[in-house]
Amino acid sequence: MTRKRIATTSLAGCFGCHMSILDIDERFLALADLVEFDRSPIDDIKHISRRCDIGIIEGGCCNEENVETLREFRRNCNVLIALGDCATMGGIPALRNNIPLEQCLLEAYRDGPSVQNPSGLIPNHPELPLLLDKVYPCHEVVRIEYFLPGCPPSAETIWQALVALLEGRQADLPYELIKYD
Amino acid sequence: MTATSESRSPSVDPTLEEVVETIDRHGNERTSLMHVLRDIQERHRCVSPGAQSLVAEVMGIPRVEVEGFVSFYSFLSEEPWGDIVIRVCDDVPDRMRGFERVLSAFREAVGVEVGRTSADGITLTTTASIGLSDQAPAALVNDVPVTELSTDKVHRIVEALRSHRDPKKLVTLLGDGNNAHPLVRSMVKNNLMHPGPLIFSPVSRGQAIRRATRVSPAEVIRQVKAARLRGRGGAGFPTGMKWEFTRASLGERKFVICNADEGEPGTFKDRVILTERPDRVFSGMTVAGYAIGAQEGIVYLRAEYQYLRAYLEAVLAQRRSDGLLGRDIVGRPGFHFDIRIQMGAGAYVCGEETALIRSCEGRAGEPLNRPPFPAEHGFLGCPTSVNNVETYCCIAKILEEGAAAFNEYGTPESAGTKVLSISGDCLKPGIYEVAFGITLHTMLEMCGAEDARAVQVGGPSGSLVGPTDFHRRICFNDLPTGGSMIVFGPDRDLLSVVYAFAEFFADESCGYCTPCRVGTQLILRYLERLRAGRAEASDIEELRRTARTMKTTSRCGLGSTACNPVLTSMERFPELYAPVDDHPDAYRRSFDLPRAVAEAERLSGRTSRGEHVEQGYHA
Structure with a gap:
C-alpha cells in the first residue's frame, strides 16, 4: 500500500493540538508506516511540496497569513480536518470577536493593566500579517471535511480518527472520547 | 431651547416620597410593578438607576429584578428620553409604504439619528408593529398614533410639536367610529371594509x-x-x-x-x-x-x-x-x-x-x-x-x-367567522370579518389584490404562500391565521421580506433558550450571505437545518415559529434560495477577505497582501 501524504499546520491556535498529536507516543512508529509527512511543524517543511491526501488544521484564522496558509492547504489537500475547538469554532482567540479591533490592540499594547510599553506604539512591522476583523473558524474560510472537537482532542481521538480515515472507513469514536463536560 | 426643555421637565430621579406615593396609588404588590414603573417613566422620561433602587427598596423586590424588568420592556428606559418620544413603526407593511423615506424625514426634521434625543427633548426611535399596518407608514408620538405618514406630513408634525409640544394637538381630523369618541380622539381609522x-x-x-x-x-x-x-x-x-x-x-x-x-x-x-x-x-x-x-x-x-x-x-x-x-x-x-x-x-x-x-x-x-x-x-x-x-x-x-x-358560519372544524387584518399591496387594506373556509382567491378579490405574488398568512410566524396555494382555505386545518394577512404585489422582493421578518424575530427573542437566541442570529447571517450573492449550497442547507432545529427545540412558540418565514418561503419560493456555485478551490464564497482586513488596513496604514493571498504560492 502506498503511504498517504499528510500535512499539518497550526493557525490561530496554541500548538496544544499538535502536542496532542505527539501524545500518540509509540504509535508514531506505526503511523510512519502508514503516512508520509509533507508540510508540518513536526518536520519543519515550510510549504506543501506536492498534493497531499490529508491536511490537519489546528486553530482558526485571526490574520491574513492564516487565510493564506489555510487556502494553501485547501488547494493542495484532498481532505481537510479541523482539529480542536479553535479550528472548529474559533475557540479562545474568538473571545475578541465582540470587541472592536482597535480596542483589542489598545488594550493589548497600551492600556492593559500589565502592559509595560513606554513608547505606546502598537507593533506595525511590514512582516506582521494584518489582523482580520474577527477570528474565523476554518469552515467559514474554506470547505472542511471533518471536525474533531476537544481542547485539545485526546491522542486517542486523533489516532482513532486518523486510522479510520486512512483505512477508508467511518471513525467510530466512543462517547468518552468526544464528551467534554 | 435646551434651557426651556430642562425647566419644563422634572429631574430624572424621583424622590423617595414620590416613589412611595406612586407605589401606594397602585398598591404595594409585585403585580403593580409595571404600572409603577410606567408612571415613573412617564414623569421622569426614564426609570433611572436611582429610581430602580428606590422602587426595589420600597417594594421589597431584588434590585436586579427591577433592573431586568426595565431592560426587558422597550417602553421603559434607564437613560432619559425626551419629553416627546417618536416611535416610527418599522414593520414590513410600513417598509412597503415608504418607511425609509419617512424615517429619514424624521431624522432630518428632528435633527438626530435614530435612538437619539434632540437638544429640545424629542427622542426618535423605531419600533416593531404598532397595529396600524393598514394605514402605514405610521408612528406613535408618545401615546398618540399618527398615520399615513408622508415626508411632508413628518415635517409638519415635527414643526407643530416644536411649537406646542403637545402630541394630542397633532390630531386634527378624527378617525371614523369610536376613534372620534371624546375619550379616544384619534386619527386612526377603522377601515372596517x-x-x-x-x-x-x-x-x-x-x-x-x-x-x-x-x-x-x-x-x-x-x-x-x-x-x-x-x-x-x-x-x-x-x-x-x-x-x-x-x-x-x-x-x-x-x-x-x-x-x-x-x-x-x-x-x-x-x-x-x-x-x-x-x-x-x-x-x-x-x-x-x-x-x-x-x-x-x-x-x-x-x-x-x-x-x-x-x-x-x-x-x-x-x-x-x-x-x-x-x-x-x-x-x-x-x-x-x-x-x-x-x-x-x-x-x-x-x-x-x-x-x-x-x-x-x-x-x-x-x-x-x-x-x-x-x-x-x-x-x-x-x-x-x-x-x-x-x-x-x-x-x-x-x-x-x-x-x-x-x-352556521365556517367549516365543520373551524366554526364561525374570522376577523382578518389585511395590509400590503392591495387596494382596500383593512378589517374583513369572513366566514372560515373562504379561499385566499376570494380574500384577494375582496381586498383588490388579484395580481398578488404572495401572501404572508398569519404574520411572520405563519406562512408565506404563493399563487399555487391561493385555492387553499383560511381555516384551522388548512391555512390557519391569527388574523394577519400581508399581501405582496408582483414586483416585491420577497427575500427582503423574509429578511425583515428575521430581523424582527432576532430583536424580539427573549434570549432565554439557545435555539432561539442563537438561531435567530444565524438565520440573519445566512440570509445576509444569500442577499449578497455569496451563499453556497452548503449555506442554504445549514440555513434549513438551523431553522428546523429551532422549530423542534425552542422553548416557546416564538422560537418554534421564528423560522417559519425561512422554511415556508424555501418550500413555496425555492427560486429565492438559489445558491452560487462552489469556488473551484473550495474556498468559501461567504468569506470576504478585503472586508475582513479593511479595519486592520485602516489602523496600520498598510495594505493587505490580498492579491498574494488570492494567488497563493502554488497557483
Whole structure:
C-alpha cells in the first residue's frame, strides 16, 4: 500500500493540538508506516511540496497569513480536518470577536493593566500579517471535511480518527472520547 | 431651547416620597410593578438607576429584578428620553409604504439619528408593529398614533410639536367610529371594509350574561363546546376544553385574562374590535368568569394601544354602574366579577400566554415551560384561562344567539367567522370579518389584490404562500391565521421580506433558550450571505437545518415559529434560495477577505497582501 501524504499546520491556535498529536507516543512508529509527512511543524517543511491526501488544521484564522496558509492547504489537500475547538469554532482567540479591533490592540499594547510599553506604539512591522476583523473558524474560510472537537482532542481521538480515515472507513469514536463536560 | 426643555421637565430621579406615593396609588404588590414603573417613566422620561433602587427598596423586590424588568420592556428606559418620544413603526407593511423615506424625514426634521434625543427633548426611535399596518407608514408620538405618514406630513408634525409640544394637538381630523369618541380622539381609522355577521354585529348589552347565568356554568361550557369554538389568537385550541380544565382545577382564586397584546406584525384586528365592540369583549370575559368560577378578569393591553385605555376604562365603569360587572351581576346573588386593565410595555413575546402571565405578575415576560398549563397553574399560581380578544367576542355571540347560529358560519372544524387584518399591496387594506373556509382567491378579490405574488398568512410566524396555494382555505386545518394577512404585489422582493421578518424575530427573542437566541442570529447571517450573492449550497442547507432545529427545540412558540418565514418561503419560493456555485478551490464564497482586513488596513496604514493571498504560492 502506498503511504498517504499528510500535512499539518497550526493557525490561530496554541500548538496544544499538535502536542496532542505527539501524545500518540509509540504509535508514531506505526503511523510512519502508514503516512508520509509533507508540510508540518513536526518536520519543519515550510510549504506543501506536492498534493497531499490529508491536511490537519489546528486553530482558526485571526490574520491574513492564516487565510493564506489555510487556502494553501485547501488547494493542495484532498481532505481537510479541523482539529480542536479553535479550528472548529474559533475557540479562545474568538473571545475578541465582540470587541472592536482597535480596542483589542489598545488594550493589548497600551492600556492593559500589565502592559509595560513606554513608547505606546502598537507593533506595525511590514512582516506582521494584518489582523482580520474577527477570528474565523476554518469552515467559514474554506470547505472542511471533518471536525474533531476537544481542547485539545485526546491522542486517542486523533489516532482513532486518523486510522479510520486512512483505512477508508467511518471513525467510530466512543462517547468518552468526544464528551467534554 | 435646551434651557426651556430642562425647566419644563422634572429631574430624572424621583424622590423617595414620590416613589412611595406612586407605589401606594397602585398598591404595594409585585403585580403593580409595571404600572409603577410606567408612571415613573412617564414623569421622569426614564426609570433611572436611582429610581430602580428606590422602587426595589420600597417594594421589597431584588434590585436586579427591577433592573431586568426595565431592560426587558422597550417602553421603559434607564437613560432619559425626551419629553416627546417618536416611535416610527418599522414593520414590513410600513417598509412597503415608504418607511425609509419617512424615517429619514424624521431624522432630518428632528435633527438626530435614530435612538437619539434632540437638544429640545424629542427622542426618535423605531419600533416593531404598532397595529396600524393598514394605514402605514405610521408612528406613535408618545401615546398618540399618527398615520399615513408622508415626508411632508413628518415635517409638519415635527414643526407643530416644536411649537406646542403637545402630541394630542397633532390630531386634527378624527378617525371614523369610536376613534372620534371624546375619550379616544384619534386619527386612526377603522377601515372596517367587511363587517361580518358575528363579531361586528350590533351588541345587545347584557344579553349574553343574562343567558349564561340562567343555566349552570357546566351548561355554558357545553354550549361553547357545541359551538366548536377554537381560540382566535392563531393556535386554535378548543375554548370549551380550556375552560373545562380551568373549571376543574383546584383553587380559591381563578382568573380570566384577555390577551390584547396583538403584536404579530400585520395584525390590527383587536384594535378595531376594542374600539368598536369593547362591550362584547367584556361580556365574553364575564361569561368566562361565570363558567370557570373566576371573580377577577384582566385585560392585558399592549402599550401601543394606550390611547384606547381611558375609553376602555369608561366602558368598564359604565358596565359596573349597569350591574354588568361587580357584585351580584345581573342581579344574580353570588356572581361577582370585575375586570381591570393591565398595561404592557412593548414586548412581542408577551403575546405568548405564559410570558403574558409573567408580565402581569410584575416580571420580565419570559415564557415558561408548559406543562403546567395556565389552566392549572397560571396567574399567581392560580387556574387561569387566557383567551384572545376575538375569542371573547365569539363567546358573547354564542351566548347571545346560541351555538347553532354560530355554527352556521365556517367549516365543520373551524366554526364561525374570522376577523382578518389585511395590509400590503392591495387596494382596500383593512378589517374583513369572513366566514372560515373562504379561499385566499376570494380574500384577494375582496381586498383588490388579484395580481398578488404572495401572501404572508398569519404574520411572520405563519406562512408565506404563493399563487399555487391561493385555492387553499383560511381555516384551522388548512391555512390557519391569527388574523394577519400581508399581501405582496408582483414586483416585491420577497427575500427582503423574509429578511425583515428575521430581523424582527432576532430583536424580539427573549434570549432565554439557545435555539432561539442563537438561531435567530444565524438565520440573519445566512440570509445576509444569500442577499449578497455569496451563499453556497452548503449555506442554504445549514440555513434549513438551523431553522428546523429551532422549530423542534425552542422553548416557546416564538422560537418554534421564528423560522417559519425561512422554511415556508424555501418550500413555496425555492427560486429565492438559489445558491452560487462552489469556488473551484473550495474556498468559501461567504468569506470576504478585503472586508475582513479593511479595519486592520485602516489602523496600520498598510495594505493587505490580498492579491498574494488570492494567488497563493502554488497557483
